[in-house]
Amino acid sequence: EPEVTQTPSHQVTQMGQEVILRCVPISNHLYFYWYRQILGQKVEFLVSFYNNEISEKSEIFDDQFSVERPDGSNFTLKIRSTKLEDSAMYFCASRQHRTEYTTDTQYFGPGTRLTVL
Amino acid sequence: GENVEQHPSTLSVQEGDSAVIKCTYSDSASNYFPWYKQELGKRPQLIIDIRSNVGEKKDQRIAVTLNKTAKHFSLHITETQPEDSAVYFCAASPYTGKLIFGQGTTLQVKP
Numbered sequence: 001e002p003e004v005t006q007t008p009s010h011q012v013t014q015m016g017q018e019v020i021l022r023c024v025p026i027s028n029h030l031y032f033y034w035y036r037q038i039l040g041q042k043v044e045f046l047v048s049f050y051n052n053e054i055s056e057k058s059e060i061f062d063d064q065f066s067v068e069r070p071d072g073s074n075f076t077l078k079i080r081s082t083k084l085e086d087s088a089m090y091f092c093a094s095r096q097h098r099t100e101y102t103t104d105t106q107y108f109g110p111g112t113r114l115t116v117l
Numbered sequence: 118g119e120n121v122e123q124h125p126s127t128l129s130v131q132e133g134d135s136a137v138i139k140c141t142y143s144d145s146a147s148n149y150f151p152w153y154k155q156e157l158g159k160r161p162q163l164i165i166d167i168r169s170n171v172g173e174k175k176d177q178r179i180a181v182t183l184n185k186t187a188k189h190f191s192l193h194i195t196e197t198q199p200e201d202s203a204v205y206f207c208a209a210s211p212y213t214g215k216l217i218f219g220q221g222t223t224l225q226v227k228p
Contacts, residue, residue, distance in 0.1 A: 031214055043153075043161060043206060043218040056213050091160060095214070104149045104168070106216060108160040 002026045004109035006092050012115045013082055021077045021112045023092030032075045033093040033106060034067065036060070043091065049075065082116045089113050119144045121209050123219025131227050136194045138222045140207035143188070147209040150183060150190045151216070155204045165192070197226045
């Protein structure tokens with residue numbers, strides 16, 4: 001069964017540095033999402049992406065964040081200047097186009113644990 | 118704003134008992150309600166979901182009920198087993214597709 005994959009599994013960075021988190025969504029999926037989960041807390045929506053553009057973003061997703069689909073398979077989240085409070089697990093998710101015959105299911109990747117020192 | 122409240126935050130049951138987790142959502146435009154199970158350090162895994170045009174859905178030992186008028190939905194797990202122990206998250210999704218998660222319920226099933 002196809003799965004969403006993410007790299008790296010763990011990223012340690014210094015405050016102020018840029019990081020790029022990578023995701024490979026399921027191949028026939030058209031909608032892509034980034035979520036984050038601070039340790040012990042709930043999963044929070046960051047941004048959704050469809051047709052090569054952002055379709056919705058949360059208040060968390062400020063100017064320090066950006067997303068890109070640089071080719072037909074990868075979907076990236078960039079944090080330009082990391083802060084201590086960016087330390088969290090970042091999950092990528094993808095889903096199919098919603099029709100009468102498909103589900104709304106979002107499939108999550110295994111996550112990237114980002115630690116900002 | 119959009120919000121999902123989930124209760125209880127922790128739930129401990131004996132093996133074989135039933136477990137019920139309840140959620141309330143605020144956005145009346147929400148039309149899709151999934152439940153995810155998350156084991157420690159792992160990704161959220163979908164266990165069951167329901168669309169707003171359905172009031173109840175069952176899959177073996179797991180069932181979900183939805184009351185659109187009250188904006189409530191609940192997860193029911195019957196005949197609980199130790200491997201059901203995990204954190205369970207409810208979520209609500211408007212037509213835009215994003216998931217708004219509840220705070221999570223840590224379920225412990227004691228053998």
